[in-house]
Amino acid sequence: MTEPFPGPSLPTLIDAIRSGRLTPAEHVAQVLDRLAADPFNTVITLDVERATAAAAVLTDEANQGQWRGPLHGIALGVKDLIDVVGLPTRCGSNVLQGAPPASVDAPVVARLRTAGAVVVAKLHTQEFAHGPTGDVAATGPARNPHDPTRITGGSSSGSAAAVAAGYLPLALGTDTGCSVRTPAALCGVVGLKPTYGAVSTDGVFPLAETLDHVGLLTSDAAGAALAWSVLHGRDAAVPVTLDGLRIGVPVDDYWQPADPAIAPWPAAAVAALAAAGARVVEVRTPMIDELVAAYPLIVGNEAYTTHARWLARRPADYQPLVRERLLSFADRPAVEYIRAQRTRRRLVPELRAAVGDVDVLVLPTTRLRATPIGAASVPMDGVDVDVRPALLALNSPFNLSGWPAVSVPAPVDGLPIGVQIVGVGLDEHGILDVAAALERAWR
Incomplete structure (x- = not known):
């Protein structure tokens, strides 16, 4: 086992830069040094010259009391499925080995830059985002910082692993069926999939346009909330409190994990939230x-x-x-x-009706923890479990519905476990407030 580097959280870094204890130039240089020494195959392209130059300008501005926004001087990693001006987008594939540099930033990158972020690297992705493991790409597998013999999850493999390793505080990923939340769960970080359409997918290579989302990976819920405020353009109007919050617990067999080590943690999350005043409601989803x-x-x-x-x-x-x-x-x-899309349109309202009396759902993020690189199946309680479906199953329903969801790491030793909080009656800010409350309860 390899212990991930305990990098500072996004709010801590922002405070250090604002207070003058750390300059953007120092922060970006430290991040670039860590990325250059990466043993986990998270990095596709380092943008050293441009990042260093941008950080120098931002340092001068900070010294003059000029601040571009909340992310002034903060290093940002970008999944190599998303366009960054001056860098090629290769999507983890030899098909795009000769791709020219992008001429403009994707809007999601541009918005974060406007808030002061500094793009330092393009990060590993499963080839064309087609798969939940993170070990199938032209550049080889990404490796889990908690155990380099195991997968990171995918397809936002490099983004999750780079945050988990403490290289940088913030990374962009994409999520079509699980691709932010699964690697977040397997690497032990926070991964936010927003509501479908809330973040532009322009400048993002598509996997499936009617399901694609752009998401965020950070070390904690507070960092995700801060970054989401930048992307969304505003803070939460009223913070969510747990008193009286209705938590839905899906009880159908479909929602159960395959790995017995995962099973206690969603229940522990529900118990912690209930102890703070939330109300627990069992829900059934016969259409799932x-x-x-x-x-x-x-x-x-x-x-x-x-x-x-x-x-x-x-x-x-x-x-x-x-x-x-x-x-x-x-x-x-x-x-x-056509039939599949009609089924989706018919059953998503039924799913909402089945869980419509709750504010959030709480459930496992994945059915398995990180599996050995290259393993198509793993034995679990005497049964061979197919890896790819087990990493997708508990996430993909919320790509079909388009509801916001966040994966939060449980406080475990060894291989990480993720708990998923899904917004039914709450938006992104709301589910991140619940995630932050859960983090506080588990400290």
């Missing part, structure tokens, strides 16, 4: 199996459509697993996709 069956049909068909031309011309440039999964949708009838 039919709803989630639509997910792979939507993703598979949309992804194949994006890649069909390259697959016909350059199939060998794809990683074998990704190529096989994409090509499995080559001859599927259009009626299949």
Whole structure:
């Protein structure tokens, strides 16, 4: 086991820079040094010259009392699926090995830069974000800072691992079915998937346009809330209190983890919140199996459509697993996709009706902890559990619904475990308030 570097949280770094105890130039130099020495394969491209120059300007501005915004001088890592001006977007694939530098920042990057953030690196991604493990990419697997023989989760593999390793305080990822929350859970950090459409996906290479979200990874809920305020453009109007908050606990078999080590922690989270005044409500979701069956049909068909031309011309440039999964949708009838989308439109309202009396759902983020790199299945209580479905299953329903969700690490030794808080009656600020309350209860 390797102990991750205990890097400062985003609020702590902001306070240090604002108080003058740390300059943007010093902070960015420290981050670049850590990223340059990375043993976990989180880094795709370091932007040393531009980051150093930007940090110098921001340091001069800070010395003059000029502040661009809440993230003035803060280092930012960006998943290599998202455009950063001057750097290529290769999406973890040899297909884009010769991609030219992006001519403009994706809007999500531009907004964070406007608030003072300094982009320091493009970070590892599963090839074209197609998979939840983080170990299938042209540059090889990303490695979990808690145990380098194990996966980070994906597809925002480098973003989660870089934050977990303490290299930087903030990273951007994407989430189509689990790709912020699963690596957050497996690496032991906070991962926020906002409401569908709340953050622009312009300048982000698509996996499945009707499910794609851009999200954030930080070391704690306070950092995620601060970064979300920047992206969203405003702070929460009224902080959420736990007194009387209605917590939904899904009790169907579908929502249960496969790893027995995970099982106690959602219950512990619910108990901690209930002790602070929240009200616990058991909920049932009889439509869940039919709803989630639509997910792979939507993703598979949309992804194949994006890649069909390259697959016909350059199939060998794809990683074998990704190529096989994409090509499995080559001859599927259009009626299949249309039916899946109609199923989604029919059942998401039913899901909301089933859980509509609660403010949040609390459940495991994943059915498994980090598994060995390359393992397609793992034995669990005498049963072989398929890894990819186990990492997706508890997350993808909330891509289909578009509801906001955040994964928060449980206070465990060894391999991390994530607890997911899903907003039913609460927005992003609300679920992050609940996450922060849970963190306080677990300290």
